Amino acid sequence: MTAALRTQTGVLVEQVVRRFGDRVVLDHLDLTIDDDELVVLLGPSGCGKSTLLRLLAGLDKPDGGRIEVPTKRAIVFQGDRLLPWQRVLRNVTLGLRGPDADDRARKALAEVNLAGCEKAWPKQLSGGEAQRVALARALVSEPELVLLDEPFAALDAITRLRMHDLVRALRRKHHASMLLVTHDVDEAIALADRIVVMNNGRIGDAHTVVLSPADREASVAREELRAALLSDLGLASQH
């Protein structure tokens, strides 16, 4: 039965359990992400979103169940996590091997609109620039799965909107499964192919988003989706 479900690409999570002491954070959770699909995992803080992401990244092991992910994967963390003692270019080449590493890193930096910043020290970058370097560092290895852990949460609203545009542009060039963890409903609507809401350690409702970029900004469908998501999160009474 499991053999039929198994995918060659993307992500497959089956009945995964993760406990911290007595507290069950992930309770027989199931999730699949298709090839080239961007899934947004939405939930209040402390609901286990980051725990799931760390499991997918292989930074942590599940207490039960099964997880299958591509070997070529990359993470963008909430903080930029740049090495302060390496210049931008060397930060991007951290996981690369081979003589063309520098060229690939330059190209990745150009993709996130940071051409010319190769020689800068991380301390000279703004928050948005540093996070773009982190994005370039993740994408430079051409991963099949990109995990984004509230990557734009620490950025200001204007920078965040620019980052959303950038993510959309990058998705046209890089074909990878993506899982974006966030607690921001608007961010979820702006970027997702599918939004899954996490509740009590499980994936609750899923919403497939088939809206044009313009409709994601403002439309009746968008408002309906937003209301549905808020209701899933238990915030419906406020609207």
Add this chain to the structure above:
Amino acid sequence: MALLVPPAPAAALARPRDVFLPGDFQRHSRLDTLRRRLRWPLGVYTTPVAILIVWEFLARAGVLKPTYAPAPSDILSTTVQLWRDGILGPDLAISLQRAGIGLAIGLAVGIVAGVLGGFLRTGEYVFNGVAQIFNTIPLLAVLPLFVVWFGIDELTKVLLIAFGAGVPMYLNLFAAIRGVDQRLIEMARTTGAGSWRIVSRVLLPGALPGFLVGLRFSLAYSILGLVAAETVNADEGLGFLITTAQTYLQTNKVFVGLVIYSILGLLADQLVRALERVLLRWRPSYEAV
């Protein structure tokens, strides 16, 4: 235009306000410029130079007796005299040689042990307890023991300096490697960097600030060890110079030795500062006002 200017009510005057202007916008009087130039004209050396001037003045005025503290000019002329007599040169050379060899041994052992202890749990268990015990043993207290063990020759002196230099290097390097931000190591692992990459690009550069702190202590303690070692059965070296001068109450010669020790300390500090400037450029540091 006049309409755009709000009327200034009398109440507004009572509330204090700050006005910020570009730095060079403020007019400087000639006095200001002069004062700025006079303020710390020699940087960190201002205080030592000021003390020397006061000292010289007091000595010339006869407040300080030459047997207590000879004038700096006297110390300088004694230094020149000793150099010309061919006493100071060889003494200094042998002292520097001892310090150099001792430091090299101490740093080599401290760095190797520190790296092993920092990276490997086994290394930690092997070295850490011993280093912590050594750390609390004063140099001067082990000196008699070293004399019994290693005799009264060069070996004791070199080993004492190595002991003084090795222990702080180990402790600082160990703490620095263990103190590298765990989140950065985790991030490096997720990029697919291999172990060697993580060591060379994350752990070692991350431990560099702590390494330089260790180096600073090692240099200082090696000079301390040098002083202690050279008081034992030395027939040449700076310590010997001081001990003999002390015997004959030649205070000016004692001061020559002290001055040279302090200059060695100053040079060591400058060396580490230069290394910090080059190696720690990446670090956003506090610029004192």
